[in-house]
Every structure is written in structure tokens, then in C-alpha cells.
Amino acid sequence: MNPYIIETNNVTRSMGGTVVVRDLNLRVKRGSIYGFLGRNGAGKTTTIKMLVGLIWPDAGTIRVNGVEPSQFTVEDRWKIGYVSERQILNPFMKVEALLRFTSSFYPEWDAAVCERLLQRFGIDRSKRVRALSMGMARQLAFILAMGQKPDLLILDEPAANLDVVARREFLDEILGMLRERETTVLLSSHILSDIERVADEIGIMAQGQLRVSESLDQLKETVKKVRFYNFIKGSNGFALPEAFQFSKTSSEVAATFRVNDENSLQKLAATHGCQYEIIPLNLEDIFVEMVREPKEAA
Amino acid sequence: MKMATQFWPMMKHEMGLGQGARMVGPASAIVSYCFFLGVFPWVSLYGNYTAHGNITAMFEVGFLPIMAFLFLGGLTLWVPWEAVPALSQLLQLPDQAQDTGRWEFLFTRAADRRTLFRARAVTFYLIAAAPLLCNVVISPFFPDLVASPDLAMEWKYRLAFPGFNPGITSPHQVGLPHGAILFTAWLALLATFVFITLQSYAVWIARRVKGNSWWTLIFPAAPLLAVTLVFILVQKRMIHLPFNFFEDSFLFFATHPFTLTLALAGLIFVLQKWCEQQFSRLEID
Structure with a gap:
């Protein structure tokens, strides 16, 4: 089995005539928690979007779990979880309905984990999403990603909108669970103390290029x-x-x-x-x- | 898990079922629309003081172009909204963020994008085309249609209606056998043709509309603008169409109803497949 769950080779992508990602060679080891860092506009979100198949690279190749994202089948997507920076869940659905809707895409949906996390974060199933606080909605997005039992979970600014205590509890809970399952996590965040606490590997992007990619200890x-x-x-x-x-x-x-x-x-x-x-x-x-x-x- | 099993959850989602308040506004608009679309052929044919079941008079009144314009206007808003991701970034509507998030959420689940697009198309047929199809079903129970064509058009009526029955009610009117069925079927066919064409156009332009470029809004608006321009030019007599679009297309359909229906079914199959393929390769910036 390929030791890298994410592999990119000389990936370049422009947006609106500007090169946002340039010659990116990113390797993420299976089972690791990879902290993906960079200033605003460094190209992190564009990279993540390419990894989950929302946009395609202009040049270079990407392999996620051995598959080019543009060729993802439904089965390939079963094992890739994603919580985006701006992901806003349908505000008009009830939590229960959203869980049911999302679970319909996954054959191995983990209802027990969802239930456990709903209770842990105090989210009421009967509430509509718009009645949840922003932090809770974020936690719900996580729960939806956890329910699919992913091999790879990509989190773009996961702890935004959470207060310090909630953020710490949340990351400890989620990442603890992911470690148990040996899930690979690509974690992009501006809160470097969070990354420092949980990440094994660090990648730093600047001006569309990966400046560093190595273990946190070595760095x-x-x-x-x-x-x-x-x-x-x-x-x-x-x-x-x-x-x-x-x-x-x-x-x-x-x-x-x-x-x-x-x-x-x-x-x-x-x-x-x-x-x-x-x-x-x-x-x-x-x-x-x-x-x-x-x-x-x- | 088979992909086919995703269809019903997606349909339910696209129909807004279980989404409470979100659907109150759209639902009332849809009910009004269905009612309007359902009754307008009958009102225009039998309720109109000029027409009284006379299809030639109805075509002359000019009611149909207005209805067609409203229908096209509605579709021009609806179809691109469902097929062009960047539109929700361009149009700063109150739930813009939700809509962008909705695209991203759906596109990053293990949801088959082709099935999602099919669910959207079926939603259209259920909501927008259903009143027209219902009209076809109940049309045999409606009074016969008559026509009063001038000499130039009479041969076309004779061709379209083999049982053409001159002088059924007056020396100047002719009876049209199965006229109501053909009229309602023609409306349904025309509406479906407009939808599938517009849907394909929307998918085609989806990559060209950019979330940060206002001028690209011209793409989704182009069909309506083009029709408006033609309408104005015709009204100002700056251009002259060598045919009456509505009456001639109705007669053409009445002449070849089965061929055209089969052709449309084939066209829907081909274009729907193409649209689903294109949609599955869309980017979300």
C-alpha cells in the first residue's frame, strides 16, 4: 500500500489570471495528522479544493487515496471527509433530517458515533440548523464528516467560531477519535497552538509554494x-x-x-x-x- | 450502495421536503404558478371574449407571447440557478452564503453529481411541466376548438387536421378534430423543449460565469434578452418574421404530433445525458 494518502506532483493552479498554487509537491502519510499552514492567500484553500475535487489543477497530478480527484467515483468519496472553511449547512433542515440525508450517501454510516458526538456537544436533533449557534453548526459539520468513517478527513479552519474551551474540547474529542481509528487528517488552521498540540507533520505554504513539509519535531x-x-x-x-x-x-x-x-x-x-x-x-x-x-x- | 438509491433522498432534498419555512415562500409561488399555468390555456381559449374557442382568434389576441415571455423569464431565473454555481456568488441574495455552501456541501459528499442533476431536472418536470401535462390529460373533456383561418393559412389547417370540418358553427369557422388535445400537447411540448434547451445552455455556460466577474451575468440572461430584443424589433416593425411563430408551430405540431413527440423524447434523452456529464465536471471556486 502506498504510504502516502495524498500525493501531488508539480501541481499548479491559477485563479483569475493569478497563479495561486505553483509546483506543489505535497505528501501526506497515512495515519498522520498533517498541519497545513499558511497566511491568507497562500494557496491552502485552493490546494484543499483540488484535493477534494472541487476544482482541477492546471498542471501536475494529484492522487488522493490513489485516485485523481477529477476521477473520483462515489465509492472513492465514501472515504474522504471534508469540512470546509465556509461550509454552511442547509439552515432550513432539522439536524435529524440533515443526518438522515447525509447518511443516505454512505453505506457504512456510523450512527453510534454521530449520536455520541451529538450528545457530547449538546446538539438537539430536533432543532433546525439555523437555530444552532455558529460553533454548533461547525460541530455538526464535523459530526457529519465523522459519520462517514473516512480514511482521510480534510479540515479547513475547523475551529473557527469556537471559543477557546469549546475549541480545545472539540479538537481533543475529534482528534482522539480519529487517532483511534487511524484516520489521516489534513488540518488547516490559523490557530497554530492547536496545530502544535495535535499535528505530527507540518506543511507551510507561502505564495503558492510549499516551503516546508516535515515532522513537527524535526521542524x-x-x-x-x-x-x-x-x-x-x-x-x-x-x-x-x-x-x-x-x-x-x-x-x-x-x-x-x-x-x-x-x-x-x-x-x-x-x-x-x-x-x-x-x-x-x-x-x-x-x-x-x-x-x-x-x-x-x- | 447503488447510486440509484441516492435519487430519492436527492429528490426530496431538491423538492425542499422537510425543510419547513424555507419552502413556504417557494411553495406559494409554485402553487400560484401551477394554477396560472394550468388554467391559462383554457382561459385564453374559452374565457377570452374574442376567442370563444376559436384558436385563430386566440393567436391573434397575442396572449400566448406574453405567457411565453413570462414562462421564459421564470426559467431564466430558475434553470441557471440550479446549474451555474457561480451565480450564487454573483447575486447577493440574502441566503447567498447558504447557497454557495449548499453547492460545496453536495459536491463533497459521496453524492453522484449526475444523479443530483437528474433530480433537479425531474423536479422541474414535476413542478413546471405537470400542469401542462395535466391539461393534456383532461383536454378530451373540453369543448371542441374551431378556427377561422384566412385563405393563406387554410391549407395548413387542412394539412394539420385531416378531418377538417368547414362550417361547423358558421360559414367562416371550421371545426378542429382533437384540437384541444393537440393544442395542450403542443404547449407541453413547447415548454419542455424550451426547458431542455435552456438547461443545456445553462450547463454550457456554467464554466464561463465567474463568481467575481459581473459582466458574465450576461450569459444566463442572454436568452431572455435575445427574445426581448426580437419582440421589440418585431413590434417596432424593424424586422419582419416570415411566419407567425405560435400559429405555424402549432400547425406544424398538429401535422406531425407523434414524430415531434418522439423527437423531443430523443432530444431530452441525449441532452439530459450530456448535461449530467458536464455538470459532473463542474468546478466550485
């Missing part, structure tokens, strides 16, 4: 912000072309870059006759350092 281990100071001969000759961010004054240099082992850092400091200190970065810091425009070219 946190290797991407460092380092301050170089106490230069004996000044910082003039100091350059780091591979740095994500680089700023320099006559007496100090701050740079965010990959440090594969500390020896290389020591060598670098020795070469330039300076001292250094490593500033710890969490995922949010790493993300900001990687996607914002560089302060100064190295």
Missing part, C-alpha cells in the same frame, strides 16, 4: 533563531544566504535558519569571531519567521 528541532554578538572584527562579513530571516547591525546579527547540529553553529561563530545564543521558537514563531518577508537580504 522545531532544526529551525532556530540565533543571535550572534560580541564580534571581534565587526559583523560586516557575516552572511547566511539560506536564512529565512536575517538582520544585521554593526555589533549584532539575528538569523533564523536551519541548524542541523550545534557543531556547525560553533564553527560559524568561531569563523566570524563572535558569540551566539539560541532563542527558542515555538511553532508560531517558526511559522512567522518562515513566511514573513525577510527584513534584510543576507
Whole structure:
């Protein structure tokens, strides 16, 4: 079996004459929770839409569960769940009717899980969708995706409209359940603390390109912000072309870059006759350092 | 799970059953529409002071073009709304967001898009064409039709109605055997033809209408604008049609009722398949 449930090769897509996604090579391992990050307009939602077969790429190939999304059959869709950023459920249907309607598309509908989650989130089956709060409607969209027992669940901003407590409970509940089932989750969110808590792998998109795709642990281990100071001969000759961010004054240099082992850092400091200190970065810091425009070219 | 089993849930959904308040507005509009569509052929034929069951007089009154225009206007709103996803982004209606979400929701379920489109077409036939078909069924019980064609048209009536019976009520009128059946069947056929053509057109333009480009609204509106333009030009006598569209097409249908009905059935089959195929490949931006 292919270890990757999602595979894209040099995928490019334009919208309204602008290239939104460029040469995207995304790999998502089966059973992982993949945090998909990027600023607004980075191309995340366009990528997700291509993965679920709402739009097609202009160039390149996509395989989701081994199938090109434009060729998805009904059977292929049984195993792909999707909760979109703007998905608004039919407000005029009752929760019960919406569950029944959605379940009619899936032969292995998990009514027990739906019931459990409805109770857990306190959603009344007899209410119409429009009578639910936005957060509850979002939870209901999740429940509908969970009911189909997907192999792959794609969540675009799943925790929008939820307060902090509800968001945490919600993610713990849902993701716990998904881990039990070994469901692969592609999770796009602006709330990086959520991603940091749950994701195994991280992909960061910027300007339509995938800048990073690796395990969260590896990312946190290797991407460092380092301050170089106490230069004996000044910082003039100091350059780091591979740095994500680089700023320099006559007496100090701050740079965010990959440090594969500390020896290389020591060598670098020795070469330039300076001292250094490593500033710890969490995922949010790493993300900001990687996607914002560089302060100064190295 | 067989795809066919998806049809009924989709039909129910498309008909708005179980959606409470959502359907109050549309339902009242649909009931009014069905009533209007159901009674208008009879009102125009027998209730009209000029016509009194005289089909030639009815054609001269000009009631049909107005009805056809209203029918086309209704379809121009309805059909593209069901076939062009970007329309709900362009038209900022109060439930615009819901409608965009509805498309996305349905297109990302394990729902067969072809079946969904078929459910939409069947919904049309159930709602919009049913009154016309009902009229065909009850038409044998209605009074006979007569005509009073001028000399130029008389041969066409003779061709269309072999049992053409001159002077049945007066020297200037002729009886039309099965005239009411043919008239109502012609209306149903015409309406169905307009629908299937407009549906195919809507599917064809669906990729060309962009959610962020206002000028692309011209595509769904084009049939109505074209008909309006022709209507104005004819009224202003700037163009002259060499035939009377309604009377001539009625007589043509009356001459070849079975052939045309079979041809329409074939056309529906082919175009419906094509539409379903195109619809299944639509993008939702």
C-alpha cells in the first residue's frame, strides 16, 4: 500500500489570471495528522479544493487515496471527509433530517458515533440548523464528516467560531477519535497552538509554494533563531544566504535558519569571531519567521 | 450502495421536503404558478371574449407571447440557478452564503453529481411541466376548438387536421378534430423543449460565469434578452418574421404530433445525458 494518502506532483493552479498554487509537491502519510499552514492567500484553500475535487489543477497530478480527484467515483468519496472553511449547512433542515440525508450517501454510516458526538456537544436533533449557534453548526459539520468513517478527513479552519474551551474540547474529542481509528487528517488552521498540540507533520505554504513539509519535531528541532554578538572584527562579513530571516547591525546579527547540529553553529561563530545564543521558537514563531518577508537580504 | 438509491433522498432534498419555512415562500409561488399555468390555456381559449374557442382568434389576441415571455423569464431565473454555481456568488441574495455552501456541501459528499442533476431536472418536470401535462390529460373533456383561418393559412389547417370540418358553427369557422388535445400537447411540448434547451445552455455556460466577474451575468440572461430584443424589433416593425411563430408551430405540431413527440423524447434523452456529464465536471471556486 502506498504510504502516502495524498500525493501531488508539480501541481499548479491559477485563479483569475493569478497563479495561486505553483509546483506543489505535497505528501501526506497515512495515519498522520498533517498541519497545513499558511497566511491568507497562500494557496491552502485552493490546494484543499483540488484535493477534494472541487476544482482541477492546471498542471501536475494529484492522487488522493490513489485516485485523481477529477476521477473520483462515489465509492472513492465514501472515504474522504471534508469540512470546509465556509461550509454552511442547509439552515432550513432539522439536524435529524440533515443526518438522515447525509447518511443516505454512505453505506457504512456510523450512527453510534454521530449520536455520541451529538450528545457530547449538546446538539438537539430536533432543532433546525439555523437555530444552532455558529460553533454548533461547525460541530455538526464535523459530526457529519465523522459519520462517514473516512480514511482521510480534510479540515479547513475547523475551529473557527469556537471559543477557546469549546475549541480545545472539540479538537481533543475529534482528534482522539480519529487517532483511534487511524484516520489521516489534513488540518488547516490559523490557530497554530492547536496545530502544535495535535499535528505530527507540518506543511507551510507561502505564495503558492510549499516551503516546508516535515515532522513537527524535526521542524522545531532544526529551525532556530540565533543571535550572534560580541564580534571581534565587526559583523560586516557575516552572511547566511539560506536564512529565512536575517538582520544585521554593526555589533549584532539575528538569523533564523536551519541548524542541523550545534557543531556547525560553533564553527560559524568561531569563523566570524563572535558569540551566539539560541532563542527558542515555538511553532508560531517558526511559522512567522518562515513566511514573513525577510527584513534584510543576507 | 447503488447510486440509484441516492435519487430519492436527492429528490426530496431538491423538492425542499422537510425543510419547513424555507419552502413556504417557494411553495406559494409554485402553487400560484401551477394554477396560472394550468388554467391559462383554457382561459385564453374559452374565457377570452374574442376567442370563444376559436384558436385563430386566440393567436391573434397575442396572449400566448406574453405567457411565453413570462414562462421564459421564470426559467431564466430558475434553470441557471440550479446549474451555474457561480451565480450564487454573483447575486447577493440574502441566503447567498447558504447557497454557495449548499453547492460545496453536495459536491463533497459521496453524492453522484449526475444523479443530483437528474433530480433537479425531474423536479422541474414535476413542478413546471405537470400542469401542462395535466391539461393534456383532461383536454378530451373540453369543448371542441374551431378556427377561422384566412385563405393563406387554410391549407395548413387542412394539412394539420385531416378531418377538417368547414362550417361547423358558421360559414367562416371550421371545426378542429382533437384540437384541444393537440393544442395542450403542443404547449407541453413547447415548454419542455424550451426547458431542455435552456438547461443545456445553462450547463454550457456554467464554466464561463465567474463568481467575481459581473459582466458574465450576461450569459444566463442572454436568452431572455435575445427574445426581448426580437419582440421589440418585431413590434417596432424593424424586422419582419416570415411566419407567425405560435400559429405555424402549432400547425406544424398538429401535422406531425407523434414524430415531434418522439423527437423531443430523443432530444431530452441525449441532452439530459450530456448535461449530467458536464455538470459532473463542474468546478466550485
